[in-house]
Amino acid sequence: MLTTSEEDYLKALYTLTEWDDTEVSTGVLADQLGLSPASVTSMIQKLAGKGLVSHVPRKTVALSPSGRREALRMVRRHRLIETFLRDELGYGWDEVHDEAEALEHTVSDRFINALDARLGHPQHDPHGDAIPSADGTLPVSEAIRLDRFSGDRAIIDRISDEDPEFLRRAAIQGLVPGALIRLPHQLNFIEASLIWVRNAHSK
Template identity: 85%
Template sequence: MAPARRGPAGLTTSEEDYLKALYALTEWEDAEVGTGALADQLGLSPASATAMVQKLAAKELVNHVPRGAITLSESGRREALRMVRRHRLLETFLRDELGYGWDEVHDEAEALEHTVTDRFINALDARLGHPRHDPHGDAIPSADGTLPVSAAIRLDRFTGSRAVIDRISDEDPQFLRRAAAQGLVPGAGIELPHQLDFIEASLIWVRKA
């Protein structure tokens, strides 16, 4: 059996995926994350998630007490943001340079992010003009891991009458296609109440107009 591929930090593809998934679960929601939620995010069994969390804890990449919440350590957050940077720059490249739709870039970037070097990503960043956001409105971390804090909140929790769309979740390609058809894209204004169901509103983050 061939050895598992390891990235620049000596992490396997699976370890990188777990760290990025843990970051994704906590980036926009201030909630505790357990192995069950992490398993659901990755489409794996709770037993597999538990085993990997134990490995990551042994490497001091996550903090975890059995049956308790899982959090990224400082080094774990750094590695997670490195992968987030790769993913979001690749999504931007696929849309801007190769003509992909914003509903097509997520899965392609997932496959590519483990195969390129940090040097390639930094060169890609420069080629794209150092974009600050990906096609879905998510902020792109800088090379040193700096990430601006967003004041956006979920649309289903917004109480004003007018808002500007800040970002849209990229997890559902069908919703992205419907949103684009309605003009619901980052930077667009939206009048409330808008004819969206509860689930769709929970996939959009806005700020006051």
């Protein structure tokens, strides 16, 4: 049985590498969680002792296969709850993240599976992020960040939920998953780095 903090660490490690295949240091993880490097190092040592992460002291930390399974279990909870809050309770897509952060630790896997069925087994959350299946599988995405895209037309796949204010502006501009965006766009570098797209000309 994992603690809430342990679940948060594993989920944070997963989300840091989900869209950018980069190594994660304890310092980067500390920034993501808003904690001191010393606190993060202590928890990473505990997770390593449970076989949930691999850790090179003063360098990198990565999920082990069992750690990835636990992380995906939490990601599944989070994204299904976000979808429920939007579809069933009328929350805005800029409001669901913080609520899901609190609720994901309080419900059972049975509840989450029932929620999944109630929602019709959605494939993506309100921001376009794929929802892991009950067995932890995820569809492969070929989306890339908009600031790295070189085509002339793109379809939005997902938008990062880390900035609620940007989500509100994006919704007003029609920048939502599934929408067509033409280049050159009028977004600044930071905004473009929060959007992932695929080529509109590809099938």
